Amino acid sequence: MSKVVEVSPTTRHEGHTKLVLKVNDDGIIERGDWLSITPVRGIEKLAIGKTMHQAPKISSRVCGICPIAHTLAGIEAMEGSIGCEIPDDAYLLRVILQCANRLHSHALHNILTLPDMYLPGTDVHINPFTPEEPVRSVALRIQKLREIGQTIGEIVGGEPIHPSNPRIGGMYKNITPRAQAKCYDLLKEGKDLAREHMEFMITVLKDWDARPTASVAAGYEVEKTEKFGFHDQGYMAADPLYGSSNLDAEPRWYPERWTEVRPWDWYMGEQEITLDDPNYPNHATTPAGGKAWPQMEACTAVPMYDGAPVEVGPRARLAMFRNYDRKGAMGLQIARQMEYMDCFYSALEALDALDTSGSVIADEIPQGDGSLGWCANEAPRGCDVHLAKVKDGRVQWYSLLVPTTWNFPVCSRALEGAPWQLAEVIVRAYDPCVSCATHMMVVDEENKVVAQKLVQ
Amino acid sequence: MVLGNYKTAVSARAADAEILKCSQDGGIVTQLFAYALEEGIIDGAIVAGPGEEPWKPEPLVATTKAELLAARGTKYTISPNMMLIKEATRSYGLDKVGIVGTPCQMQALRKAQLYPIAMRKVPDKIALAIGIFCMENFPYMGLETIVEDHCATKMESAVKMDIGKGKFSVYTERGALSQIPLAATHKYEQPGCHVCLDYVANLADVSTGSVGSPDGWSTVFVRTKKGDDVWSKAVAAGYFETKDIASVKPGLDLVTKLATGKIDKNKKTVEERASFGVGKGLRNPYI
Numbered sequence: 001m002s003k004v005v006e007v008s009p010t011t012r013h014e015g016h017t018k019l020v021l022k023v024n025d026d027g028i029i030e031r032g033d034w035l036s037i038t039p040v041r042g043i044e045k046l047a048i049g050k051t052m053h054q055a056p057k058i059s060s061r062v063c064g065i066c067p068i069a070h071t072l073a074g075i076e077a078m079e080g081s082i083g084c085e086i087p088d089d090a091y092l093l094r095v096i097l098q099c100a101n102r103l104h105s106h107a108l109h110n111i112l113t114l115p116d117m118y119l120p121g122t123d124v125h126i127n128p129f130t131p132e133e134p135v136r137s138v139a140l141r142i143q144k145l146r147e148i149g150q151t152i153g154e155i156v157g158g159e160p161i162h163p164s165n166p167r168i169g170g171m172y173k174n175i176t177p178r179a180q181a182k183c184y185d186l187l188k189e190g191k192d193l194a195r196e197h198m199e200f201m202i203t204v205l206k207d208w209d210a211r212p213t214a215s216v217a218a219g220y221e222v223e224k225t226e227k228f229g230f231h232d233q234g235y236m237a238a239d240p241l242y243g244s245s246n247l248d249a250e251p252r253w254y255p256e257r258w259t260e261v262r263p264w265d266w267y268m269g270e271q272e273i274t275l276d277d278p279n280y281p282n283h284a285t286t287p288a289g290g291k292a293w294p295q296m297e298a299c300t301a302v303p304m305y306d307g308a309p310v311e312v313g314p315r316a317r318l319a320m321f322r323n324y325d326r327k328g329a330m331g332l333q334i335a336r337q338m339e340y341m342d343c344f345y346s347a348l349e350a351l352d353a354l355d356t357s358g359s360v361i362a363d364e365i366p367q368g369d370g371s372l373g374w375c376a377n378e379a380p381r382g383c384d385v386h387l388a389k390v391k392d393g394r395v396q397w398y399s400l401l402v403p404t405t406w407n408f409p410v411c412s413r414a415l416e417g418a419p420w421q422l423a424e425v426i427v428r429a430y431d432p433c434v435s436c437a438t439h440m441m442v443v444d445e446e447n448k449v450v451a452q453k454l455v456q
Numbered sequence: 457m458v459l460g461n462y463k464t465a466v467s468a469r470a471a472d473a474e475i476l477k478c479s480q481d482g483g484i485v486t487q488l489f490a491y492a493l494e495e496g497i498i499d500g501a502i503v504a505g506p507g508e509e510p511w512k513p514e515p516l517v518a519t520t521k522a523e524l525l526a527a528r529g530t531k532y533t534i535s536p537n538m539m540l541i542k543e544a545t546r547s548y549g550l551d552k553v554g555i556v557g558t559p560c561q562m563q564a565l566r567k568a569q570l571y572p573i574a575m576r577k578v579p580d581k582i583a584l585a586i587g588i589f590c591m592e593n594f595p596y597m598g599l600e601t602i603v604e605d606h607c608a609t610k611m612e613s614a615v616k617m618d619i620g621k622g623k624f625s626v627y628t629e630r631g632a633l634s635q636i637p638l639a640a641t642h643k644y645e646q647p648g649c650h651v652c653l654d655y656v657a658n659l660a661d662v663s664t665g666s667v668g669s670p671d672g673w674s675t676v677f678v679r680t681k682k683g684d685d686v687w688s689k690a691v692a693a694g695y696f697e698t699k700d701i702a703s704v705k706p707g708l709d710l711v712t713k714l715a716t717g718k719i720d721k722n723k724k725t726v727e728e729r730a731s732f733g734v735g736k737g738l739r740n741p742y743i
Contacts (some may be wrong), residue, residue: 158546159578166549178499178519181548 002030003275009037009422012112012217014065015404015434018270020292022362023419023420028225032415033267034408034427035298038434052078052388055395059386060099060116060162062400063435065108068101068153070381070386070400070436073243077386078168078395080373087265089358090170092350096156096183096375097163099347100244103190104149105380106336106343107142108312109431110201113333114138115217116425120207125217126280141197145340148190152347169362177356187348195341201337209330214422219281220290222421229329229426230280231414235316236305238376238383241346245375251378253385257306258401263298266409270296280421288344300405300437309409312382313430314339329414329429336431350450359360367393379403381431404437458715460658462677463684465708467669467699468691472518474537480618481666482674485556485586486697488662491690492520492554498583501554503527504535508610511603530588531618533596534646538564540607544711545581552583558590559654566659584686589665589675589711591619591649591718596666597620597646606641607634620666650725651741655715655716662687668711669704675711 009020017037022031043062047055060067072094079086115124119135128139150160156175157163165171168448173185193252208214209228213221236253238244243343244252268292278284286292315335318324324335374384382403389397399420407430415423474481474492474605486500489501495608505516505527511666513535517526537557544550560586592602594602603609603617607626615625624641626634657663661683668733678687693700701708 154577155546155549173543175547179547182549261730399631447522 001025004271004273004292005275005277005420006290006291006292007280007420009425010034011282011430012115012424013432013434015432015437016298017101017427017432017434018292018297019415019423020294021415021420021423022268022269022271024273027222027419027421028347029092029415029418029420029423030270032412032423033298034412034415034423035263035267035294036298036300036404036434036437038299038437040299041435043436044398044400047060047395050395051166052082053389053397054397055388056166057162057164059398059400062435064161064179064396065105065433066101066381066384067377067438068097068157069377070402071157071166072098072378073162073375073377073384073400074388074398075168075248076245076375077168077373077388077398077455078390080367080375081371081388081390082168082368082373083247083371084169084362084365085247086170086362087110087359088209089355090162090360090362092354093156093171093174093360094166095242095350096347096354097153097166099343099350100152100156102147102149102171102192102339102380103343103412104146104153105431107145107149107197108338109141109196109380110142111397112431113428114204116209116214116428117204118211120203125215128206137158138197138200141193144193145190145197148186149343151186155183157274163310165434168362169365172358174358174360175354177321179239180351180354180356182346184351187344187351191341191344191348193345198337198340202334205330205337207335209328214425215281216422216424217281219421222419225418228422229332229414229429230327230417231311231410233308233410233413234305234310235326236310236312236321236383237317237320238380239340239378240317241378243375243377244374253374253383255372255374255387258305258385259299259304261304263300264295264301264453266302267288267294271386283377297406300408302409303401303406305406310406311410312403312406314382316382317378325435329426332429367391381433382406400436402436404432404434407432411414458712458719459652459656459677459708460654460679462662462679464678464687465701466676466678467483467673467701467704468676468696469673471695471697475525475528477670478528478563480523480528480616482669482676484662484664484674484676485527485588486524486528488586488686488690489518489524489556489579491556491684491693491695492519492584493524496552497686498550498552498554500544500548500550501556501584502537502540503556504531504537509596511599511614511617517544517550518557519548519550527633529560532594532619533599534593538568539557541565541568541582542578542736545578546548551581551585553581553606554584554586554588555582555590557657557660558593559659560590560648560652560665561658562587562657563645563654573583584682585659585661587660587663589656589663589667590652591655591714593649594641594644595646598646602644606636609634611677612632630733631691650722653719653722653726653742655718656711665711666715668701668707668709673699674706675701688697719720 016068060071068154136254238252282402297360315332370391374387387399470487492498500519504513507514513531612626661680
């Protein structure tokens with residue numbers, strides 16, 4: 001007889017989500033629903049009627065962790081719609097920004113995920129805030145990596161968080177040779193730190209994978225299952241590092257393969273909570289007797305690629321472009337660490353190629369005729385697709401398919417077969433960033449809104 | 457306290473003949489920035505560089521002595537130096553920024569440091585702020601009218617402009633000098649200058665201007681710990697010739713007199729503005 005347990009809210013990630021889990025008598029998840037309970041931001045509606053210059057800046061405000069990815073995806077979707085090619089040097093600056101964003105985001109995720117892990121050879125959970133060695137120097141190293149990423153973002157993007165420099169048609173300003181040298185020095189400094197850090201993280205993650213039991217942070221130990229966090233869904237990635245847009249000679253993302261269903265049709269119906277655990281770490285689970293109604297409470301649509309959910313993120317990129325094949329929650333975590341070095345080498349290469357006196361703005365910026373433009377930017381957490389239609393310089397239609405939206409249904413599948421007490425470890429492996437993943441437009445083949453049930 | 461807080465006041469001029477050749481008075485700003493650049497106290501300075509039109513300055517981030525030299529001399533129309541303060545720390549990649557400005561620009565700078573709204577990661581990168589004495593400023597078209605119409609000199613021909621001893625003077629490259637009484641220029645002043653209650657850049661690290669010192673020399677107020685540190689090192693290293701301010705004519709008395717004059721006059725404007733129109737007085741920018 002299966003029971004229903006609810007972990008709400010889940011912790012140590014961006015945004016608000018909860019887990020509604022159907023578990024068997026052994027506590028193994030039979031069906032897992034992981035859903036966003038972050039309220040809808042309404043960015044897509046806000047953008048309509050705004051100028052094409054304004055909309056990407058608004059959409060970047062959806063969150064403060066990957067605003068660079070949202071800015072770039074938004075801008076390139078607009079450029080895709082109006083058919084504007086940007087100068088090479090502007091592209092190089094954007095690549096540097098992309099690397100800086102991925103670097104500081106991955107480093108931040110390490111802080112969030114480390115409390116689940118153990119110091120190898122001991123049964124002690126890692127507390128990244130302890131003043132004691134060896135963890136202290138790891139924390140300092142993470143901070144240094146984040147500082148490097150954000151400083152480069154600040155120099156190239158104009159702001160440490162929401163970049164002001166990218167614009168439709170390229171960038172507002174090129175950087176000076178001095179700034180170029182400064183970025184170069186920072187990257188050279190960070191490169192060696194990152195290699196050390198990557199190796200440390202992979203050791204820790206593999207150690208976790210090899211343990212017979214584990215616990216969430218300071219909670220109690222539970223026996224792990226084989227194939228922890230495995231799922232059978234496919235992967236989707238547009239590029240190993242940067243992205244793809246409809247202006248590419250060979251686009252690597254296909255809007256016609258994308259469909260969306262309502263959370264109403266995807267998540268479980270109303271459930272009575274029949275299992276609770278007052279000793280669950282951080283906070284108790286929801287007391288038994290309460291109700292959970294995932295299909296009504298979820299604040300995302302469920303995007304599909306070829307009619308099925310797909311995983312996006314570091315593992316999807318490595319799997320599609322480098323034949324990476326490690327499955328499970330730790331497979332995804334390890335893939336994330338393996339992306340560190342690419343951030344550095346790609347940024348260094350772009351800096352080398354950058355001509356600081358080159359023009360960074362297109363000579364002509366068309367105003368658009370309302371055709372569809374899209375950009376699939378490989379944000380730290382995965383493929384961030386923005387789609388837009390611009391006519392006479394104004395946004396007519398704007399849609400954001402952000403990484404964690406793609407990952408919600410996949411991760412829900414990956415929960416199956418794991419002990420429910422460790423479900424959060426799987427969720428955190430996806431590095432969820434939920435603020436932007438609140439997307440509610442569901443349309444049928446004739447582009448009519450069919451999500452009426454939600455609005456009732 | 458019309459002269460603000462200061463640690464020391466001296467009369468000084470640059471020791472570098474090249475700087476003095478084209479400087480307004482004592483070449484203090486150029487020399488102090490040049491020293492700070494050489495010593496790594498700053499890695500760039502925002503100065504009033506040459507613009508597209510003659511005597512219309514444009515803010516410039518100078519990272520070499522040559523760029524500093526190109527920005528020598530006073531331009532009597534505004535150079536919006538604060539415009540670059542953020543950009544200097546971004547695409548210019550500076551960590552230690554120097555900036556020169558009028559008293560109002562120093563106020564803007566300190567306000568930005570105190571309330572860094574839209575100025576994230578900027579306040580801690582201000583390494584040296586040099587203020588210049590300022591009685592008032594002209595909009596570019598006003599300056600053009602003064603020089604071209606009143607002084608009958610083409611803007612392109614002017615090599616130096618100066619205000620002193622009650623006169624506005626324009627020197628041309630052919631050696632001609634054209635002077636008009638300062639009173640004739642008052643109507644071209646920017647109205648905003650008439651509510652300013654600061655003559656000697658009270659909020660700068662170091663402030664300087666010609667008033668109070670003999671020709672070719674400048675009066676220098678060293679105001680902050682940071683300013684004192686840079687100034688005393690530069691003097692010790694022989695970058696400046698200095699004279700005791702008490703020993704020179706006309707000395708601090710004149711500075712005090714002019715500062716008091718400006719402040720008293722402008723206080724009246726502020727008061728008048730409070731009851732300007734019917735029931736819609738203009739705000740006092742100082743409260």
